[in-house]
Amino acid sequence: xxxxxxxxxxxxxxxxxxxxxxxxxxxxxxxxxxxxxxxxxxxxxxxxxxxxxxxxxxxxxxxxxxxxxxxxxxxxxxxxxxxxxxxxxxxxxxxxxxxxxxxxxxxxxxxxxxxxxxxxxxxxxxxxxxxxxxxxxxxxxxxxxxxxxxxxxxxxxxxxxxxxxxxxxxxxxxxxxxxxxxxxxxxxxxxxxxxxxxxxxxxxxxxxxxxxxx
Numbered sequence: 309x310x311x312x313x314x315x316x317x318x319x320x321x322x323x324x325x326x327x328x329x330x331x332x333x334x335x336x337x338x339x340x341x342x343x344x345x346x347x348x349x350x351x352x353x354x355x356x357x358x359x360x361x362x363x364x365x366x367x368x369x370x371x372x373x374x375x376x377x378x379x380x381x382x383x384x385x386x387x388x389x390x391x392x393x394x395x396x397x398x399x400x401x402x403x404x405x406x407x408x409x410x411x412x413x414x415x416x417x418x419x420x421x422x423x424x425x426x427x428x429x430x431x432x433x434x435x436x437x438x439x440x441x442x443x444x445x446x447x448x449x450x451x452x453x454x455x456x457x458x459x460x461x462x463x464x465x466x467x468x469x470x471x472x473x474x475x476x477x478x479x480x481x482x483x484x485x486x487x488x489x490x491x492x493x494x495x496x497x498x499x500x501x502x503x504x505x506x507x508x509x510x511x512x513x514x515x516x517x518x519x520x521x522x
Contacts, residue, residue, distance in 0.1 A: 310451055310454045311456075312444070312475050313374075313457050313474070314457070314474055315374035315480070316460060316477070316479055318480065319489075320482065320483055321487065323342075323487075323488070324460070325339050325462055326338040326488070336490075341486075344513050344514075346367065346371050366511045370478060374457070376455075379447075380413050380451040381414040381415070381457050381458075382414075382443050382459060383415070410431045411430040413447070413450040414434070414459075415447050417440065422435040423435075440473070458474060469498075470501070475521055482514045498519065506518045
């Protein structure tokens with residue numbers, strides 16, 4: 309059985325998303341600043357259709373590791389899109405166009421049922437209405453021996469951490485300050501949940517910290 313992993317960008321003041329998520333600001337206002345470390349990497353360009361090239365080095369190493377051995381993803385409803393409440397129709401299929409960057413079964417937590425969506429490149433979005441444990445059970449069946457990544461947003465990652473279901477977290481702490489938004493650490497006692505720092509490495513754009521649960 310593979311690991312349950314998180315790779316997540318945070319602001320310097322601990323926010324994982326900015327305020328006021330919208331079509332214009334999918335990560336909330338100012339949220340893209342948290343991801344500057346990843347945008348130029350070879351892995352990001354390959355995932356998002358940016359063509360060949362891209363930076364190498366420590367940031368690329370962490371970006372590549374975050375995608376390695378993935379057999380399934382789990383996303384929160386807000387990570388999938390800005391639509392709230394019952395689905396008005398079937399038109400919204402994610403932020404990423406016809407070929408999302410996941411390329412494996414991707415399970416979306418929601419309170420409102422919807423039929424699965426098969427996309428190009430091997431991504432199938434499966435909508436799970438009965439909670440985080442049910443989504444993880446389905447993801448494990450889909451992933452086999454490969455890893456499962458809890459992709460966000462903040463609330464989704466915290467739920468899995470609080471339930472003791474995450475084995476490893478890579479946190480990329482950027483140089484950006486957001487001031488408002490969804491705070492990742494508030495009230496979250498990571499040592500009490502068995503996490504300790506296994507690796508730390510800084511670049512010009514982020515401090516990469518790997519936490520493992522004993």
